[in-house]
Amino acid sequence: MKALSIRQLKKTYANGLTAVKGIDLDVEEGDFFALLGPNGAGKSTTIGIISSLVNASSGSIKIFDADLQRETQLAKSYIGLVPQEINFNQFETVFNIVMNQASYYGMPKKEALKQTEYCLKLMQLWDKKDTVSRRLSGGMKRRVMIARAMVHKPRLLILDEPTAGVDIEIRHSMWETLKEVNKQGTTIILTTHYLEEAETLCRNIAIINQGEIVENTDMQSLLARLDEAHYICDTKTKLQEIPVISGYKIERENDYQFSVSVSKSIGLNELFNELSAAGIEVLSLKNKSNRLEQLFLDLINQ
Ligand code: ADP
Secondary structure (H helix, E strand, O other): OEEEEEEEEEEEOOOOOEEEEEEEEEEEOOOEEEEEOOOOOOHHHHHHHHOOOOOOOEEEEEEOOEEOOOOHHHHHHOEEEEOOOOOOOOOOEHHHHHHHHHHHOOOOHHHHHHHHHHHHHHOOOHHHOOOEHHHOOHHHHHHHHHHHHHOOOOOEEEEEOOOOOOOHHHHHHHHHHHHHHHHOOOEEEEEEOOHHHHHHHOOEEEEEEOOEEEEEEEHHHHHHHOOEEEEEEEEOOOOOOOOOOOOEEEEEEEOOEEEEEEEOOOOOHHHHHHHHHOOOOEEEEEEOOOHHHHHHHHHHHO
16 A cells, blocks of 8 residues: 655745646555755755645645645544654643643543554653653754654654754764654655755655755665776876776776766776776776765756
8 A cells, every 4th residue: 555645746936936846656565765965955844744744836645545735634643743842831741741742532532542552662762751851852852842743643644854964973873763663664754954864764755945846766776787896096197098997987087087987887997907908097986975975966967
């Protein structure tokens, strides 16, 4: 079953800016899905529309079996949203923050207590349940946000830049937490501009740029397509002409430097043989950028 199905979604803001330009997107139940894109790409707008915080200009959205426009309450009940900013009352205890949310969803008290305990334990916050939340570390506050978003047993958890601005240690522990949540059966969609985050966590990915989906594929084929290495080479002598060598895409950077792109299966031996036959001696060679980053740049500049 599809957890999310978006058709021809468009959003033009009052200032005339079209933030989302008629996108289509499908996310399967159980998936861990990344919506990746640079700042201003339209990620938050899309998430905002899915979670009924922003009105779409046109298009349709289905969340599991519910049409967002016609069956808004049902559709909303399927979603747990973790917004970017910490927005709970920091003077409340951890327990009350999550428990109050359960009451908000009209859950009977007994079930609410059970769910609160379950979510706090899942987020490794049970021993902090009586702590006033402003005393928590940044990472723990983020976990409270997730526990709160999960208390009504949403089938789809949406996180808007869950690790933006958090330090690397917290980021890694958040990743472990989210993997566990997904393993327990919750579909997860997250927006991120961290390439590594998408690569580490997600099975499927859509890349959005300037309001358009420029790539929508599974992570493995994306990585396979990215099975190209990019290098920068420094030469001993001033470059005259660079020979054309089959299998290698070579571009002159400056008088003493050129870049090479090559499939990993080909390797660099042939390149060095041909270059030395042409009288070009390579002094040093370094990686140009990581694979996903390169694709990302390619996609944005295409
Ligand atoms: P992202 O989440 O990928 O950074 P957003 O969805 O926040 O991107 O923004 C997409 C575009 O829409 C940006 O150009 C942004 O400036 C614009 N935008 C976002 N919110 C509003 C708003 N409330 N009014 C006008 N323009 C907006």
